[in-house]
Amino acid sequence: MNFSFTEEQDYFRKMLKEFAKEELLPHYTKWDREEITPRHLWKKLGELGVNGLRIPVEYDGSGADCVTTGIAAEEIGRGDFNLTYAVMLNALIGEIINNHAREELKKEWLPKIASGEKIVGIAITEPSAGTDAGGIKTTAVHKGNVYVLNGEKSGISVATCGDAFVIFVKTEPELGNRGISAFIVPANLPGVECRGYKDMGNIPISRGSIYLNDVEVPEEYMIGLQNKGFSQVMNGFDLSRLLIGLQCVGAASQSIDETIEHVKVRHSFNKPLATYQGVSFPIVTHYTQLELVKWQAYRGLWLRDQGLNHSKESASVKWLGPKYSVDAIHECLLLNGHYAYTKEMPLEQRLRDVIGLEIGDGTAQANMMVIAKDIIGKEFRSY
Structure with missing residues (x-):
């Protein structure tokens, strides 16, 4: 058994610890008070390779292992708890897109996520489906070369500042959990409406609801196979x-x-x-x-x-x-x-x-x- 980090991981930790202390911690409360999502810091984390830790190098990511990603979560959490979403969200979404999306989607979104140019959220929770993720009611109906999405997602991090969302929907509702699919949905598509909450905490994360009203999503924006979400x-x-x-x-x-x-x-x-x-x-x-x-x-x-x-x-x-x-x-x-x-x-x-x-x-x-x-x-x- 070996409980030590590698030399590279130790260097990475020291670098992030200093960055968190000098550049994040002094301004941690500022973004909460001003109700601002500091996008410039998401880009700064992109420059440090933090946003793309679980994104392969061929898509401009760091291609790091999970332990190294954990180091980033811990150290960024010391300086600015809310900015750690750039580690956690991007690791989760980066893996989903890289492991399941078409090559065109990978090339379009992964480099932008890694650089901090784009902020992408994940939308599963609904007013009547929280812990029971399989109980979602948002639907996607296949029409021609698009899927038409209708429903409401609630409690979504980066809802009002996100550039796109990985949204989970029912493509075959009669199948229950086995009828769920995932799409990447740009926030600027017609029919997408995002409204923020007045939360107790996590203010810079811009949590809120996403309303989908006859949103037409190209079929190639499906992530993975239908009903495998x-x-x-x-x-x-x-x-x-x-x-x-x-x-x-x-x-x-x-x-x-x-x-x-x-x-x-x-x-x-x-x-x-x-x-x-x-x-x-x-x-x-x-x-x-x-x-x-x-x-x-x-x-x-x-x-x-x-x-x-x-x-x-x-x-x-x-x-x-x-x-x-x-x-x-x-x-x-x-x-x-x-x-x-x-x-x-x-x-x-x-x-x-x-x-x-x-x-x-x-x-x-x-x-x-x-x-x-x-x-x-x-x-x-x-x-």
């Missing part, structure tokens, strides 16, 4: 859930590092706060929990790189990563006192941002179901 996205979730765990751990670890510095210099009753067990023990507890999640995440990414099953590892990271990170950031907010409850410090925003990923990409309960099916087997039934 469900299996495509389920496999992709195993990657994105691991990256989400590291994204959350990065934000929480940064909060702990900042808090450790605070409790060393802040005095109470003539002693540093750090000398009190009521302060140091909670920090130790959260540090330990985050370390456990982090290494389970890297193990899951290593398994994916080896072509081995990693669904239960991915589900455990997605279940506990956001939960432990929310708990840690909350504790850090309390240990920093009343100033941390203001918008002068980044802790309150990190708490709001990370809570969103206790929901997205599968709730805790949904991920427990995945683990139960894996370790219990066919005897497990969910009702």
Whole structure:
């Protein structure tokens, strides 16, 4: 067993750590306050090779392995939690397009995603279909050389700033989960309408709903085979859930590092706060929990790189990563006192941002179901 990173991975981590500290962290709260998606930073991440980590070199990507992609999620998460979507979303979408789309679509979209020129979202969730992704009602009807899409997608990241979306629809509704297909749908097509939400957190991610009203999509924009979309996205979730765990751990670890510095210099009753067990023990507890999640995440990414099953590892990271990170950031907010409850410090925003990923990409309960099916087997039934 070898728990060390390669020399190249260590260099990549150090480079991203410095970038996150110097260029991302000082402006993290700015984009939230101004309700701006910093597209210039998506392009900057493109220059660093971060956007295209899971995109092959022949499409201007980095062609990196999953472990390296996890390093990016963790380190960018330390500097700007919301910009880590450029790692997580692009890895998920890059894999889907590269593994299943026509060559023409790969050449058209993958280089633009890798460079940060285009922001692409993924649209599965609907008002009546969240955890039950197979329950989507949006339809695509084949007419001539186009598919006509109708329906509503909700809770979609980059909804109001995305240039296109990988949208999952029912092409044969009578088949249930086996009748789902995927299309890449440019946001500027006639009949596509995007409306944003007033969210608690993740403001720069521009979450919202996408309305599809008789949207005509060329048949060559279908990704993969008709009715094979469900299996495509389920496999992709195993990657994105691991990256989400590291994204959350990065934000929480940064909060702990900042808090450790605070409790060393802040005095109470003539002693540093750090000398009190009521302060140091909670920090130790959260540090330990985050370390456990982090290494389970890297193990899951290593398994994916080896072509081995990693669904239960991915589900455990997605279940506990956001939960432990929310708990840690909350504790850090309390240990920093009343100033941390203001918008002068980044802790309150990190708490709001990370809570969103206790929901997205599968709730805790949904991920427990995945683990139960894996370790219990066919005897497990969910009702």
